Amino acid sequence: MTISTVLTFLAITDFGLGASLTNALGHAQATDAREIGRRYVSSALLALCLIALAIFVVATAFASTIAEFLFPHLQSPTARAEVARAVWLTLSIFAFSLPLVIVARVLAAHQKSAIVNLWNIATTLGNLIALLVVIWLHGGLPWLVAGCFGFGLVAKLISAIWLFGFYKPWLRPQLRSIDPAFVKVLFSDGWKFFIISVGWMINWQTDNIVIAHFLGASHVTPYAVTFSLFGMASGLQMLVYPALWPAYTEAFAQRDYDWIRQTLRSNFKFSFFTSLTIAAVLVIFAKEIIRLWAGAAAIPPFGVIAWMALWRLMISTMLVGTCVLNATGHLKGMTIYGTVTAILNLILSILFAKMYGINGVAAATAIAYAIGSYVPTFVEVRNVVRKFPAHKREEPRPAMPLPA
Numbered sequence: 001m002t003i004s005t006v007l008t009f010l011a012i013t014d015f016g017l018g019a020s021l022t023n024a025l026g027h028a029q030a031t032d033a034r035e036i037g038r039r040y041v042s043s044a045l046l047a048l049c050l051i052a053l054a055i056f057v058v059a060t061a062f063a064s065t066i067a068e069f070l071f072p073h074l075q076s077p078t079a080r081a082e083v084a085r086a087v088w089l090t091l092s093i094f095a096f097s098l099p100l101v102i103v104a105r106v107l108a109a110h111q112k113s114a115i116v117n118l119w120n121i122a123t124t125l126g127n128l129i130a131l132l133v134v135i136w137l138h139g140g141l142p143w144l145v146a147g148c149f150g151f152g153l154v155a156k157l158i159s160a161i162w163l164f165g166f167y168k169p170w171l172r173p174q175l176r177s178i179d180p181a182f183v184k185v186l187f188s189d190g191w192k193f194f195i196i197s198v199g200w201m202i203n204w205q206t207d208n209i210v211i212a213h214f215l216g217a218s219h220v221t222p223y224a225v226t227f228s229l230f231g232m233a234s235g236l237q238m239l240v241y242p243a244l245w246p247a248y249t250e251a252f253a254q255r256d257y258d259w260i261r262q263t264l265r266s267n268f269k270f271s272f273f274t275s276l277t278i279a280a281v282l283v284i285f286a287k288e289i290i291r292l293w294a295g296a297a298a299i300p301p302f303g304v305i306a307w308m309a310l311w312r313l314m315i316s317t318m319l320v321g322t323c324v325l326n327a328t329g330h331l332k333g334m335t336i337y338g339t340v341t342a343i344l345n346l347i348l349s350i351l352f353a354k355m356y357g358i359n360g361v362a363a364a365t366a367i368a369y370a371i372g373s374y375v376p377t378f379v380e381v382r383n384v385v386r387k388f389p390a391h392k393r394e395e396p397r398p399a400m401p402l403p404a
Contacts, residue, residue, distance in 0.1 A: 014048060014051065014098060014101060014190075015051070015187070015190050015191065015194045016187075016189065016190035016191060016192065016193025016194035016195075016196075016197065017044055017047055017048060017186055017187070017190045018044075018101050018102070018104075018105050019105075019189075019190070019193040019326065020044075020186045020187070020188075020189040020190040020193055021040060021041070021044045021102065021105045021106075021109070021186060022105050022108055022109045022245065022246060022249070023109075023189065023249050023326075023327065023329060024037075024040045024109075024185065024186060025037055025040060025041070025105070025106060025109035025110070025246075026109045026246045026249030026250050026253065026327070027249065027250075027253040028040065029109060029110055029246075029250055030249070030250040030251075030253035030254050031253060034170045034171070035177075037170075037171055038170060038171050038172070038173070038174065038177045039177045039178075039179050039182050040182055040186065041102060041106065041171050041172075041173055041177075042173040042174055042175075042177035042178045042179075043177070043178050043179050043180075043182035043183045043186065044102060044182075044183070044186055045099055045102055045173045046178050046183065047183050047186065047187075048098055048099040048101070048102065049099050051098060052095040052096065052098040052099055053095070055091060055094065055095040055098070056091070056092055056095040056096075058091075059087070059088050059091035059092055059095065060088065060092075063084050063085070063087050063088035063091070064080075064084040066087050066091075067080065067083045067084040067086075067087040068080070068084075071083050082140055082141050082142065083141060085141075085142045086141040086142045086144070086145045089142050089145045089146060090145050090149065093145070093146075093149045093150060093152075093153050094149075096153055097149075097152065097153050097156055100153075100156035100157060100159075100160050101156075102160070103119075103156060103159045103160050103163050104116045104119075106163060106168065106171060107163070108242055108243075108245070108246050109246045109249070110168070110246070111243065111246050111247055111250075113242045113243045116242070119155060119156075119159050122155055123151065123152045123155040123156070126151035126152070126154070126155055127147065127148055127149065127150075127151045127152055129151075130146070130147040130148075130150060130151045131144065131147035131148055132147075133147065134146070134147035135147075189329060189331060192331035192332065192334075192335050193326075193331065195335040195338065195339070196331065196334050196335055196338050198338075199335070199337075199338025199339055199341065199342050200338060202342045203338070203341055203342050203345055203365075203368075203369075206342070206345055206346050206349060206365075207223060207227075207345075207349060207361050207362075207365055208220050208223065208224060210346070210349040210350055210353055210361060211223055211353065211358060211361055214350065214353045214354060215353055215357060215358060215361075218297075219357075219358050221294070221297065221298050222290075222297075222298050222299060222300035222301075222304065222358065223300060223304060223358055223361065223362070225290055225293070225294045225298045225300075226286065226290065226300045226304050226305060226308050226362075227308065229282060229286060229289060229290065229293075230279065230282055230286075230305075230308045230309060230311075230312045231312070232278055232282065233275045233278045233279040233282065233309065233312040233313065233316060234275060234312050234315045234316035234319065235278075236270075236271075236274050236275070236278075236316075237270075237271045237274075237275065237316045237317075237319045237320065238319070240267065240270075240271075241319055241323055244263070244267065244323050244327075245323055245326060245327050246327070247263075247327075248260060248263070248323060248324055248327030248328065249327040249328070251263075252327060252328045255389075257388035257389060257390075260324065260385070260388065261385060261388065264320065264324055264381075264385065267320050267323075268317060268320045271316050271317050271319070271320050272313075272316075272317050274316075275312065275313050275316035275317065276313060279309040279310075279312055279313050280309075282305075282309065283305055283306065283309050286305045287299050287302075287305070300358065301357075301358060301359050303356075303358075303359030303362065303363070304358055304359055304362045307359070307362035307363045307365070307366045308362055308366075310366050311362070311365055311366040311369060314366065314369055314370060314374050315369070318369075318373060318374050318377055318378075321377045321378050321380075321381040322334060322377060324381055324384070324385075325377070325380065325381060325384065328384065330380065330384055333376065333377075333380045334377070336376075337372055337373045337376050337377060338372075338373065340372040340373075341368050341369055341371075341372030341373045342372075344368040344371060344372045345364060345365055345368035345369070345372070348364035348365075348367060348368055349361045349364040349365065349368075351364070352364040
């Protein structure tokens with residue numbers, strides 16, 4: 001679990017290059033600029049390879065130190081050595097996998113998210129089979145790490161060969177297509193995506209830390225289980241989000257503003273009513289579901305359930321707006337909203353935890369999101385959409401600045 005948590009935090013080490021590449025390729029796709037697309041892919045691959053190399057060097061040099069920090073209570077030298085090898089292997093697999101995130105981004109930019117999902121399913125099944133084999137053979141911790149994550153690396157490598165070798169060979173990375181100016185363009189939006197990702201990660205991890213510190217570890221389980229359960233309320237929007245992002249990007253590049261407006265309205269209605277329905281059902285049956293799922297000790301107070309339902313409803317509908325802002329390159333505001341929300345959430349969670357216990361933490365999170373992110377996001381979305389011309393689709397133009 002600790003190693004998986006580390007990998008979750010490491011997911012942001014691409015510094016937003018993946019998200020930035022999605023937008024860049026979306027614009028290139030809209031204007032049928034294949035050479036520009038190849039230059040973006042090649043340049044992004046170089047940048048990600050350099051980041052991966054840095055991670056690999058750090059893992060090789062400091063694997064033992066990192067293992068000691070993550071697992072400070074290990075006494076046996078054999079156990080410490082085995083954990084150090086497992087940490088090195090985990091970070092190495094992650095480093096080698098990092099440049100291959102390009103595959104999913106290329107497919108997403110071309111609105112082929114279904115193919116990405118198929119590869120993910122194959123990866124999950126492969127990892128599961130490999131893990132079962134390791135358990136059956138009584139493999140040690142490094143082999144368990146290889147079973148959990150190793151097949152994913154192989155699957156990503158195979159998907160990259162398929163993508164650039166057969167499916168979209170015109171995007172195949174080439175040394176002559178690497179352009180520092182294109183790397184600069186990717187980082188110009190990438191750092192904003194990075195800040196946004198950090199903000200989301202902090203906001204999602206803060207509550208458990210506050211609860212454990214101020215209320216005790218025993219209160220973390222009811223909150224965490226309820227958090228996971230109500231994730232179902234925003235699950236459908238999470239599935240729609242990756243497909244809509246590149247579609248909005250292409251429509252924006254082609255100035256198909258009417259389609260953006262219509263899709264935005266339809267998606268908001270879909271998100272609101274589906275999330276409201278799921279959340280309402282969960283509010284009614286949450287305690288019984290949690291009792292069967294995690295036991296009586298994990299059942300939270302009703303206040304946590306109610307506030308969690310409201311928060312998830314906000315998250316689901318807010319994703320409708322952030323999808324448009326991400327796809328159209330309106331990122332600066334979201335870097336501010338996420339930062340403000342993180343600070344406000346931490347302050348309110350500490351204050352409310354002392355005053356109202358676990359109910360207060362859930363309330364603080366919902367209130368912080370409402371004030372710091374929800375209202376500002378939709379104010380900005382409204383302003384962005386209002387600035388769209390009233391006429392229909394024009395000749396396509398690249399909305400993302402291209403290097404000279």
